[in-house]
Amino acid sequence: xxxxxxxxxxxxxxxxxxxxxxxxxxxxxxxxxxxxxxxxxxxxxxxxxxxxxxxxxxxxxxxxxxxxxxxxxxxxxxxxxxxxxxxxxxxxxxxxxxxxxxxxxxxxxxxxxxxxxxxxxxxxxxxxxxxxxxxxxxxxxxxxxxxxxxxxxxxxxxxxxxxxxxxxxxxxxxxxxxxxxxxxxxxxxxxxxxxxxxxxxxxxxxxxxxxxxxxxxxxxxxxxxxxxxxxxxxxxxxxxxxxxxxxxxxxxxxxxxxxxxxxxxxxxxxxxxxxxxxxxxxxxxxxxxxxxxxxxxxxxxxxxxxxxxxxxxxxxxxxxxxxxxx
Amino acid sequence: xxxxxxxxxxxxxxxxxxxxxxxxxxxxxxxxxxxxxxxxxxxxxxxxxxxxxxxxxxxxxxxxxxxxxxxxxxxxxxxxxxxxxxxxxxxxxxxxxxxxxxxxxxxxxxxxxxxxxxxxxxxxxxxxxxxxxxxxxxxxxxxxxxxxxxxxxxxxxxxxxxxxxxxxxxxxxxxxxxxxxxxxxxxxxxxxxxxxxxxxxxxxxxxxxxxxxxxxxxxxxxxxxxxxxxxxxxxxxxxxxxxxxxxxxxxxxxxxxxxxxxxxxxxxxxxxxxxxxxxxxxxxxxxxxxxxxxxxxxxxxxxxxxx
Numbered sequence: 353x354x355x356x357x358x359x360x361x362x363x364x365x366x367x368x369x370x371x372x373x374x375x376x377x378x379x380x381x382x383x384x385x386x387x388x389x390x391x392x393x394x395x396x397x398x399x400x401x402x403x404x405x406x407x408x409x410x411x412x413x414x415x416x417x418x419x420x421x422x423x424x425x426x427x428x429x430x431x432x433x434x435x436x437x438x439x440x441x442x443x444x445x446x447x448x449x450x451x452x453x454x455x456x457x458x459x460x461x462x463x464x465x466x467x468x469x470x471x472x473x474x475x476x477x478x479x480x481x482x483x484x485x486x487x488x489x490x491x492x493x494x495x496x497x498x499x500x501x502x503x504x505x506x507x508x509x510x511x512x513x514x515x516x517x518x519x520x521x522x523x524x525x526x527x528x529x530x531x532x533x534x535x536x537x538x539x540x541x542x543x544x545x546x547x548x549x550x551x552x553x554x555x556x557x558x559x560x561x562x563x564x565x566x567x568x569x570x571x572x573x574x575x576x577x578x579x580x581x582x583x584x585x586x587x588x589x590x591x592x593x594x595x596x597x598x599x600x601x602x603x604x605x606x607x608x609x610x611x612x613x614x615x616x617x618x619x620x621x622x623x624x625x626x627x628x629x630x631x632x633x634x635x636x637x638x639x640x641x642x643x644x645x646x647x648x649x650x651x652x653x654x655x656x657x658x659x660x661x662x663x664x665x666x667x668x669x670x671x672x673x674x675x676x677x678x
Numbered sequence: 679x680x681x682x683x684x685x686x687x688x689x690x691x692x693x694x695x696x697x698x699x700x701x702x703x704x705x706x707x708x709x710x711x712x713x714x715x716x717x718x719x720x721x722x723x724x725x726x727x728x729x730x731x732x733x734x735x736x737x738x739x740x741x742x743x744x745x746x747x748x749x750x751x752x753x754x755x756x757x758x759x760x761x762x763x764x765x766x767x768x769x770x771x772x773x774x775x776x777x778x779x780x781x782x783x784x785x786x787x788x789x790x791x792x793x794x795x796x797x798x799x800x801x802x803x804x805x806x807x808x809x810x811x812x813x814x815x816x817x818x819x820x821x822x823x824x825x826x827x828x829x830x831x832x833x834x835x836x837x838x839x840x841x842x843x844x845x846x847x848x849x850x851x852x853x854x855x856x857x858x859x860x861x862x863x864x865x866x867x868x869x870x871x872x873x874x875x876x877x878x879x880x881x882x883x884x885x886x887x888x889x890x891x892x893x894x895x896x897x898x899x900x901x902x903x904x905x906x907x908x909x910x911x912x913x914x915x916x917x918x919x920x921x922x923x924x925x926x927x928x929x930x931x932x933x934x935x936x937x938x939x940x941x942x943x944x945x946x947x948x949x950x951x952x953x954x955x956x957x958x959x960x961x962x963x964x965x966x967x968x969x970x971x972x973x974x975x976x977x978x979x980x981x982x983x984x985x
Contacts (some may be wrong), residue, residue: 367824378840453802492969494916494936496923496957500943504951515947618924630924633839641839648832656827 357661366656371649375642376419403422428643436638442647448518449617449624453609455540456547457602463550465598468559469590475564482639488551499546499619506542514539516621516644543620547613552606555598562594571605600662607655611648706978716970723964727783734776739931750826757791768942768953778960779843784934785964788845789914797907800860801855805891805899807861818866822858829915830855836925848927852914863906867899901979908972912965919961935961 394402401561410418422428428438490498507515518539565574567590575585614626621627625644632640697705708714726733767773786852787807807818825833837851871877872895921927922941926936933941935957942954 373838434773488969492912492965493962494920494923494938497939499912500939500946500954500958503947504955508947508951545861578953595902598834600699608829608832611835614835615831615920617926630833630926633941635928645836645839649828652828 358383360660362656365654367641367653369651372420372423372646375645376416377527413601421444423646428646431632431637431640431646435642437645438637439647441640442628442643445625445628448622449610449613451625452540452543452547452616452622453606453613454622456609457542457551457606459544459548460551461564461602463548464555465559465591465595467552469557469561469586469594471556471565472563473567475560484560487553487556489652490556495550496619498549499616502542502546503619505669512600513542515542516619516625541621543616546619547609549617551602552588554601554605558598558601559594563590564596566590566593585590604655604659607652608663619632686838703978710974710977712969713974716967716974719963719967720971723782723967724786726779728787730779730783734773734779736776737772738772738777738780741984743855744824762940773954774952777933778935778957781935781938781957782960782964783931784845784928786919786960788848788918788928788934789854789911789965791916792849792856792914793907793911795849796853796856796910797860797903800857801864801896801903803857804861804895805868806889808865808872809887809891809895818861822861825855826862827857830913831920834917835924835926836922840869843926843929845928845932848918848921851921852917855917856910856914859910863902864899866900868895871895871898905976905979907971908975912968913973914963915968916965927935935964936939 382396426439428626430436431441434441458460467483472479490645506513516539518536572585572589575589610625613622613624614629616622617624617627618630625647628640630645633639707717721963723929731737739939768777803818803822807815815819834851837845841847841850846871877890877894880894915935918927918934919939921941922934922936928937929936938957939954939961942950942952942957946954
């Protein structure tokens, strides 16, 4: 187990280093770092000063060590637009993204599981079929398109909900959050549903498959034979048994939700990290782009590592497979 | 003595052979009306995209054909010159129907080119991994696993943030995002096929590795690949549209459906819905049609579902 852990940790580190090298090559070797890292509006004297400070006048391999050293200290340079350290600009936007992603995750479970159970209990009815058709659409239609349609219907035609922005926020544990007041919640509903739709389609499929499988088990027949009501069989016996795969998969999907938030945040003008990335690409604010890429890669590798770890704890087959290959 | 007992099967065999496998598959495919509708829509869209310059009412990017007097007209209104704009016009007085057909052309060019390139690379990698096994297999599949552990949209964003805008760059990004799916699919079926006797026979004949891999192994791994490729074209269209919508995809001078939607987005709130919605409908129809065809293909080509 310890050997497996160490090897997995080594792989994760390797992935992060590989990404760092790729980003370095992309920014320093392919592009011209002077153009990329120095504000185009800087004066000639500022340019020379920054070039010397960042070591851009030295050979490539020396630059790599400077870059790597800065990376280890979390120093990605200053944002051209905000004039602050690029990493801190991003970290300021992190809570907004996390709040949206977590809210969407909860929505995906709360709406997806019941729909999936219904589709699993009555697979051949009109209701069951339309739920499945809806989940196929949720999978195959681009996220931004779904978002636009939601804005068109609920904000433009019906006028029930705001079309974008974050609305009022409340101070909570030192962070500004939206879910504690009505205005903030109203602003969060559409983007959260938009972000949740894709995962909801996934949850519906998992819950449906799980329900169909569980319904054939002997313990369900036994529960029925005991005279338990249909309601109790479904709510207690079925639900309990399908939740395990649903929760495991969704834990895995948290990372991809943060990535997909780029699209949702742009559609709904939600002031999170994803919108910051797109804004930075459009404004050529490269230090922020580089910092975002490294942060997201780090987050991903971390989540993948934790999930793998969790799997080997939860699922004996993974452990055995590991032992078998050694 | 066994003459009589042998003849009946010989007689029956030609009757069965009358339907070739390809024809059987086509008949199988046609059994689903939904898939046929999808196929027809797909063919119409491809033809419209190919013949765009000849069938559109105007060339939306030829400024001499645009009249600023016709800007922001709702669908069905008549132009200054007396022609009807069935889907309305945008703020530059551009006919939306023409813009959509040109946009579809761009979307399809990017998606199909990227899918074909990714297919070629993924196929070569997957076959190589399965055929040689060992270290080469481990190396290729590690890269595939690493890449598939990141969502496609994220990998594409990272690449385009570094590479910059442009049609060629979007295609490169889509190829890099997609090749891993094909590599994994091909490797899976090639691993099974490699154990078959005909591969051993081909090797025994002294044929070279490349010939065995591409002439003997590859054709037998194609069916699942065709299914994946069909569905992946739809995915590529959706991903390209998303990237272009975000402003990191194709340039403004060569808009795809995604960019058209993005351009109309700012007018959505002021009520001029048609600039954004109709390109969106075109995108939706294209993706759903391709998925319907892909689903039916999967059923037809999957031997386990054969009746």
